[in-house]
Structure formats: structure tokens, C-alpha cells
Amino acid sequence: MxxxxxxxxxxxxxxxxxxxxxxxxxRVVLGIVVISQASVLTLIAASLSRGNAAIxxxxxxxxxxxxxxxxxxxxxxGLAVTGLLLVLVLRAVxxxxxxxxxxxxxxxxxxxxxxxxxxxxxxxxxxxxAR
Amino acid sequence: MTALALSLLIPWAAGVVLLLADGxxxxxxxxxxxxxAANLAALIVLTxxxxxxxxVRVVTGDWPMGVGITLRADxxxxxxxxxxxxxxxxxxxxxxxxxxxxxVFPAMVVLLGAGLTGTFLTGDLFNFYVFFELSMTAAYVLxxxxxxxxELGAALVFTTVNLLGTFIFLLSVAGIYHITGSLDMATIxxxxxxxxxxxxxxxxxxxxxxxxxxxxxxxxxxxLPTVYVGSRPAVAAILSGGLANIGxxxxxxxxxxxxxxxxxxxxxxxxxxxxxxILYGAxxxxxxxxxxxxxxxxxxxxxxxxxxxxxxxxxVGFAAAILYTVVNALNKTLxxxxxxxxxxxxxxxxxxGALSVAGIPPAAGFVxxxxxxxxxxxxxxxxxxxxxxxxxxxxxxxxIYQYDFWRGERRGRRSGRPQQAVVxxxxxxxxxxxxxxxxxxxxxxxxxxxxxxxxx
Numbered sequence: 188m189x190x191x192x193x194x195x196x197x198x199x200x201x202x203x204x205x206x207x208x209x210x211x212x213x214r215v216v217l218g219i220v221v222i223s224q225a226s227v228l229t230l231i232a233a234s235l236s237r238g239n240a241a242i243x244x245x246x247x248x249x250x251x252x253x254x255x256x257x258x259x260x261x262x263x264x265g266l267a268v269t270g271l272l273l274v275l276v277l278r279a280v281x282x283x284x285x286x287x288x289x290x291x292x293x294x295x296x297x298x299x300x301x302x303x304x305x306x307x308x309x310x311x312x313x314x315x316x317a318r
Numbered sequence: 319m320t321a322l323a324l325s326l327l328i329p330w331a332a333g334v335v336l337l338l339a340d341g342x343x344x345x346x347x348x349x350x351x352x353x354x355a356a357n358l359a360a361l362i363v364l365t366x367x368x369x370x371x372x373x374v375r376v377v378t379g380d381w382p383m384g385v386g387i388t389l390r391a392d393x394x395x396x397x398x399x400x401x402x403x404x405x406x407x408x409x410x411x412x413x414x415x416x417x418x419x420x421x422v423f424p425a426m427v428v429l430l431g432a433g434l435t436g437t438f439l440t441g442d443l444f445n446f447y448v449f450f451e452l453s454m455t456a457a458y459v460l461x462x463x464x465x466x467x468x469e470l471g472a473a474l475v476f477t478t479v480n481l482l483g484t485f486i487f488l489l490s491v492a493g494i495y496h497i498t499g500s501l502d503m504a505t506i507x508x509x510x511x512x513x514x515x516x517x518x519x520x521x522x523x524x525x526x527x528x529x530x531x532x533x534x535x536x537x538x539x540x541x542l543p544t545v546y547v548g549s550r551p552a553v554a555a556i557l558s559g560g561l562a563n564i565g566x567x568x569x570x571x572x573x574x575x576x577x578x579x580x581x582x583x584x585x586x587x588x589x590x591x592x593x594x595x596i597l598y599g600a601x602x603x604x605x606x607x608x609x610x611x612x613x614x615x616x617x618x619x620x621x622x623x624x625x626x627x628x629x630x631x632x633x634v635g636f637a638a639a640i641l642y643t644v645v646n647a648l649n650k651t652l653x654x655x656x657x658x659x660x661x662x663x664x665x666x667x668x669x670x671g672a673l674s675v676a677g678i679p680p681a682a683g684f685v686x687x688x689x690x691x692x693x694x695x696x697x698x699x700x701x702x703x704x705x706x707x708x709x710x711x712x713x714x715x716x717x718i719y720q721y722d723f724w725r726g727e728r729r730g731r732r733s734g735r736p737q738q739a740v741v742x743x744x745x746x747x748x749x750x751x752x753x754x755x756x757x758x759x760x761x762x763x764x765x766x767x768x769x770x771x772x773x774x
Contacts, residue, residue, distance in 0.1 A: 219482070226485040234496065294471075
């Protein structure tokens with residue numbers, strides 16, 4: 188039982204991490220979603236491997252039902268945050284007209300370079316004036 | 319008891335109601351300020367209670383002890399809650415005077431206040447996660463504030479990285495529940511003593527990574543400069559003066575109360591990571607030419623000191639870490655708010671903040687550095703490193719001061735009087751702490767005493 192949980196969780200987390208490393212923003216979001224599922228499964232696995240499901244009538248050793256409450260809470264929070272993240276991606280796509288992280292990063296870099304250059308020019312002017 | 323309930327209820331209810339209103343109206347903004355101020359008042363009453371008669375504990379919903387979620391206010395929690403609320407309040411007043419640009423801004427700040435207060439005042443691990451997530455969600459929305467391309471790019475990075483950190487935190491919560499079978503922080507602390515340290519270290523590592531991402535420590539800092547430079551000054555002040563406190567609080571609370579043995583095992587590693595942060599942040603800050611980039615890298619360096627103090631541990635180390643967190647949050651709030659302002663008072667306020675970052679009297683930073691030296695006594699390498707970090711921070715803050723205020727590289731219109739008054743008040747607070755540090759010293763000592771890990 189524990190082994191099955193462990194393998195499933197690690198497969199989910201690995202898949203999520205792989206997706207996170209993509210350039211495509213939607214895939215990044217999917218990666219986050221898959222990782223969130225991995226953590227929910229971990230919450231369930233934290234105590235469900237101790238006996239039968241806690242459903243009335245109780246028979247023999249029963250698992251701890253508390254972790255299911257935690258898993259439910261985590262699922263709800265995960266859903267809300269995923270919605271927020273998707274809206275963010277949508278706004279970024281509208282603003283940048285691209286879904287690629289690379290292009291957003293390239294624009295950042297170009298802006299920083301521009302700033303640096305203007306500083307440099309001003310600095311050189313000052314030097315020249317001082318001479 | 320009432321004060322504890324009120325300090326959670328006021329911002330929560332006010333935040334939800336304010337979401338329905340248009341935050342761009344002045345009046346709505348001021349109502350939000352009033353809500354946060356009321357929250358601050360409740361927290362002050364609560365602090366007085368806690369210092370007078372010891373920690374306050376409440377079990378929600380009249381459940382028996384051990385079943386319901388416990389809320390508890392102790393010296394450590396109330397100190398952090400007070401600090402964060404003050405930072406949020408200052409940043410919000412500043413932004414309202416500037417003119418709010420988006421409907422949801424005031425409501426989000428109030429909800430962030432609710433989340434932070436809850437995070438610092440809960441005694442239940444899973445409840446901590448829920449409040450933590452509430453604050454983070456508000457922060458994700460705030461990071462987009464301003465709505466330009468730059469803010470959106472920053473918010474995207476911020477949200478993705480922090481969500482990853484949050485889920486790693488959740489994995490550790492599941493792990494600790496599996497090991498101890500409890501979610502009550504105090505109970506976990508007792509039961510962890512019987513647990514094999516190898517298992518404990520794994521769980522502790524997960525928590526440490528999650529909180530390091532929040533703090534922006536050296537190997538986990540990669541998101542921080544983009545976000546702090548890309549977001550608006552008020553938001554950067556909120557993130558660095560309010561939200562980053564979760565990281566410091568988490569390291570202290572989780573390490574000092576729940577996993578003290580694991581903290582001792584990892585002490586050397588923490589000191590090394592802290593030192594790496596100090597050097598990395600300071601060296602990169604020296605090479606920056608704009609205020610906000612300098613502040614972003616300075617933030618990475620300054621949290622390194624907190625981690626070093628936690629690594630040293632014991633009552634002195636923890637007290638130094640708590641004090642330095644307070645001082646650093648005040649500094650960063652003040653300096654980020656002045657980042658786009660011009661005016662006579664702004665220059666003066668910036669100098670006070672700069673002195674404080676560099677750790678020079680009479681500013682508060684001096685007291686913080688002094689406590690660090692006190693904690694590091696008997697470790698010459700650490701003392702040398704803290705001194706080097708201080709010297710570098712002196713270089714980077716005054717270099718920026720020279721660019722911005724002497725050469726007049728700051729552009730933009732002069733800030734209004736009321737806005738200048740906000741940063742002046744913050745600067746006076748930093749000076750006051752530096753000139754009369756006894757109350758804060760006593761409070762940080764009390765807060766450190768809360769942690770069982772400090773009673774070695």
C-alpha cells in the first residue's frame with residue numbers, strides 16, 4: 188500500500204516538475220496543478236495506509252479520517268490558486284501577445300540593457316564635463 | 319481572548335466587504351486603513367495581555383482541547399503580527415495618498431493583513447497552512463498591481479515559484495502528520511523527541527526550503543530581484559516588510575518549537591547558507607545603480623543575517639534573529655517606499671534607512687548588528703563576516719544615495735507633503751528604536767523564550 192502511494196506520488200511530482208521546466212506558460216500552470224495533486228495525495232497517504240476506510244459501520248483497524256478533511260481543504264485551495272494563475276497567464280498573454288516565457292524574459296533583458304546604457308551615457312557625459 | 323478573536327475577525331470581515339467596493343475611491347481606501355488600524359489596536363491590546371498574563375489560547379468552535387483548531391497568541395506571534403500590520407499600514411497609506419490605480423488594492427492589503435495575523439497567531443499546523451495560503455493568494459494579486467507588462471511578468475514569476483514552495487511545504491505537513499499523528503504545534507514538538515532524527519531531517523528540509531523561498535535566501539532567491547524591481551514601490555514594501563516575515567517566523571517557530579533537534583543538526587548548514595546570502599546580496603547590491611535593484615539584492619543579504627542568528631541558536635541567537643527581522647522589515651518598508659519619491663524629507667528619510675541598513679548608530683540597524691555580534695561572540699570568522707557584510711552595505715546604500723540625491727538622478731515630480739510625512743514617520747520609528755532599544759530588546763528576548771529550543 189505504502190509503496191503504491193509512494194510510486195504514484197513521485198510519478199506525479201516528477202511529471203509536474205518536468206512540465207514546470209517548459210517555456211510554454213500553459214504547461215507551467217499544468218505542472219503546478221500536477222504537483223498540487225501530488226501533495227494532496229501525500230496528505231491522503233499520510234494516514235490512509237493504517238487500516239480500513241473510516242466509513243460507518245467501523246470494522247477492525249480504521250484509518251484516520253482527519254487527513255481526508257485536510258486533503259479536501261488542500262484541493263479547494265489548489266483549485267482557487269490555479270484559477271488565479273490561469274487568469275495571470277491570460278493577462279500576460281494579452282499584454283505580451285505571446286505564451287513563451289523566453290520572449291517575456293527577452294523583453295525584460297532588453298529593458299534592463301536600455302536602462303544600463305542610459306546610465307552609462309550620462310556617466311560618460313559627466314566624466315567629459317568634469318575634464 | 320476577545321482581542322485575539324477581534325484581531326482575526328476585523329481584517330477578514332472588512333476585507334471581504336471592501337472587495338465589493340471600488341478601491342480607487344479615496345473614501346474606500348481610508349475605510350481600509352481604518353480597518354487595518356483597528357486590527358493594529360486589537361493586536362496592541364492582545365500584546366499587553368500576553369506580556370501581562372502569558373500566552374492566550376483559544377480552541378475554535380468550543381471543541382474540546384486536542385480536537386478543535388487552537389489559536390494561541392504568545393510573545394513571538396504577537397510581535398510578528400504587530401510588525402507586519404505596521405508595514406502594511408504604512409505602505410497602504412502611502413499608496414492611497416499617491417492615488418490607488420486598481421479596484422481591489424485596499425481590499426487585498428486588508429486580506430493580506432488577515433492572513434498574516436492568522437499565520438502568526440495559530441497553534442495548529444494545518445491552520446497555519448490555510449492562513450499562509452490566504453496571505454500568499456492576496457500577495458499574488460498584489461504583485462500584479464499596476465497592471466503593466468513589467469508587473470505582470472514579475473507576478474507570474476512570483477506566483478509560480480511561491481506556489482511550488484507552498485506545495486513542498488504541504489508535503490512536509492503530510493510527512494509530519496504521518497510521523498506524529500498530531501497537528502497541534504506544541505504536541506508535535508513533544509512527540510518529535512521520540513522520532514528518529516533521519517526522518518525528522520527530511521521533513522525539516524521541506525519546511526526549510528519552503529520558508530527559504532519566502533525569505534529569498536541565496537540559493538532560493540532567483541525570483542526575488544525580478545519581483546521587487548518589477549512591482550510598484552508600495553507592493554515591494556508590502557512584500558519585503560510584511561510577507562517575508564512569514565519566512566523568518568516559520569524558520570523560528572518550526573525550528574525552535576517543533577524540530578529543535580533537527581535545527582541543531584542543521585545549524586552549520588544554516589550558518590553557511592546565511593553567510594552565502596550575506597556575501598552574495600552585498601556584492602551584487604554594490605554593482606547596482608538604481609535604488610530598487612540595490613534594495614532587492616540588499617534584501618537577499620539582510621535575511622542572511624537572520625538565518626545566521628537562527629543557526630547560532632540558543633536564547634541569544636533566537637533573540638538576535640527576532641530583533642533583526644523587526645529592524646530589517648522596518649528598513650525595507652521605509653526604503654522601498656522612498657524609491658520613487660522626491661523631496662527634502664525623502665532624502666533625510668533615505669539617509670536614516672541607509673544608516674540602519676549599514677548598522678550605524680543612531681539608527682535601529684545598529685542595535686540589530688550589535689545583537690548579532692553578541693550572538694556570534696567567540697566565533698571570529700562569523701564576526702569578521704558580519705563586519706564585512708556591514709562594510710559592503712555601507713558602500714552600496716551610500717553609493718545609491720550619492721547617485722540619487724547628490725547628482726539628482728531621481729526623476730519624477732516632487733512628492734506631496736502627506737506622503738513625505740508617511741516616510742518621515744517610518745524614519746522616526748527607525749530612529750526611535752535605535753535611540754531607545756530597551757522595549758524591543760525585552761520583547762525579542764521574551765519572544766525567544768517562547769521557543770523550547772531556546773532553553774538549552
